[in-house]
Amino acid sequence: MFEEQINFLQEKIRINTIDSNESIILRVILESNIPQCIKVYFRARAKSEVNKEKENVLRSPQLAYNNQDVIALQNQIDLLLLHNYQFSKEEFYSILEQGLNFSFNYLVRPQWTLKEFLLQKSQFLSSNEVDDHFQYCNDYNYYSIIIKQYFESKDPNYQLGFEELTQLLKKVDIEVLSGHTSTELAKVFQPIFKLISYSNNENIEEIKIPTKAPILYFEDKGMTTIATRLSSERENGLREISLPQLATIIERIKTGNNDFIAHPEIFKEEKEEEVKIIIQKEEPAVQFQEINSQLEEEIDLRTENYKTEEIYPTSQPLPPIFTLQEKSQIIRLLFDGNEHECDSFIVDVLDSIDVQSADSIIQSYFEESNIDVNLPVSIKFYTTLKDRYILLRSV
Structure with missing residues (x-):
């Protein structure tokens, strides 16, 4: 469905980051003009590698690793190691492809993706695994917040199974989205439009995506009335859809007011100044x-x-x-x-x-x-x- 956009994004991100170089460090990726979800994905991968390296370090009981000053300095060293983590060209391309595929899946079918991603090959999910996995997710932050709170209410060794996770994700969406207006519901789906806007430089309110995407999104959330209406619109020729069009259809479903038209202005984004991460290459x-x-x-x-x-x-x-x-x-x-x-x-x-x-x-x-x-x-x-x-x- 998004193959063309993914291929275009891969090339544009490559040009804005590693270009023709043989390697690239995380700090350069984080400072680059690329989608935030991809920065987050690379950062999570680098952090995972740094943590693996730390686990392999032998620590003598005679050394004061629990000293507050040592911990503080170690945290600074860890941050420097993280931001200077080096990806080879091959590693960069592989992670970029994985990150884009994950992002598109997560943005269009968040519940389905989280069930697959959080459990992976395991039958149960622990609190520590939740923290590790959600580092890869940039959007829909309410999932991580509520799931972490759920674990906090349980025994420290509590593990979450597939069925319980499925019901929890459904409950999260019901509680978070039940009171949303048509515009707010459309805006929740905004991240996918924002990601695609990077590839063609259009304003987000002007972007159109395949109508199949919001159909899958609302099916994923169990909002079958909206999904069915969108399917009908697609069969009648609406092959692509914009945010204002999506909000219009949702409002007409919710109120029965077929004269309603959502104004594109409400979806315009304010441009934020970029703040560079100031960490010098050789700075101890x-x-x-x-x-x-x-x-x-x-x-x-x-x-x-x-x-x-x-x-x-x-x-x-x-x-x-x-x-x-x-x-x-x-x-x-x-x-x-x-x-x-x-x-x-x-x-x-x-x-x-x-x-x-x-x-x-x-x-x-x-x-x-x-x-x-x-x-x-x-x-x-x-x-x-x-x-x-x-x-x-x-x-």
Whole structure:
């Protein structure tokens, strides 16, 4: 169904990343102008390889691997290893093909794909496997959030079988989508349009995809009324469909108002500035704190009311954490424009009792706010804030 689009995407992504080179590192992929779902897929593969390498390292009980400073430094080393993970040309092409096929399957038939992907050759799914597998999924984040919460309500050793997973996925969709308007239902299916828009540079509201795709999507979710109507429209000549057309058909089904027409304007996307992940090629982990050094462009978040002021040495003031541009982007994209909430959150992180607590606060906020941790702005915020925490504890 999407063979032509997949082939075109493969070539365009190749040109924008590895091109004619023999290899490429993950950092270059993450900074490239390619679909986010493909960046996420490559990152997950690289992280899997880094974790395998760590498992093979022999650790002597005489060495203090559980020391907080050692853990903090090891986390920085792991991040550098991850972002500098090198894919050969052959490996890159293979993973790219797998990533595109997985993305199209997941975006069109999420329940079916998750059942196949989460269980794979196993009959049962553990909590750790859920975390590992969902690293490959960029969209429909509500699945991972609710399934992880489900595991948290169970015994730590609890395992999920096929039938239970099937029922859970159905329940998730019913609870999440039952109150959606026609426009909201169409927008949930928006990621596939967004992926295809990368291949032809059209605005998302102008993109048309095979009508078979939303038919499969709504069949996958058990919304047979919508799927049946779309099948009828397809038989009557509607071979391709746009987001506005999809919203129009859904609204006519839900209300019976056959005069309704969805306006394309409501599907227009706001263009977001890209934030580069600032990790220098040869930069050692101990120098992470030097990333933000342009003092004339930066803003100091500390005030006399902040508890964290006590841990700043008065004779050696530290540079501010983020530049004005970085902070503006963080407030807009991660805190819904609430500067006070952003500042308070930063203080809470910096006042954590240890690096694990700081890490937990950031991760919990991302999960509770349904923020994509693989976005460049998320990675920048996470790594820079953790680096500052570690630096403060070392002065």
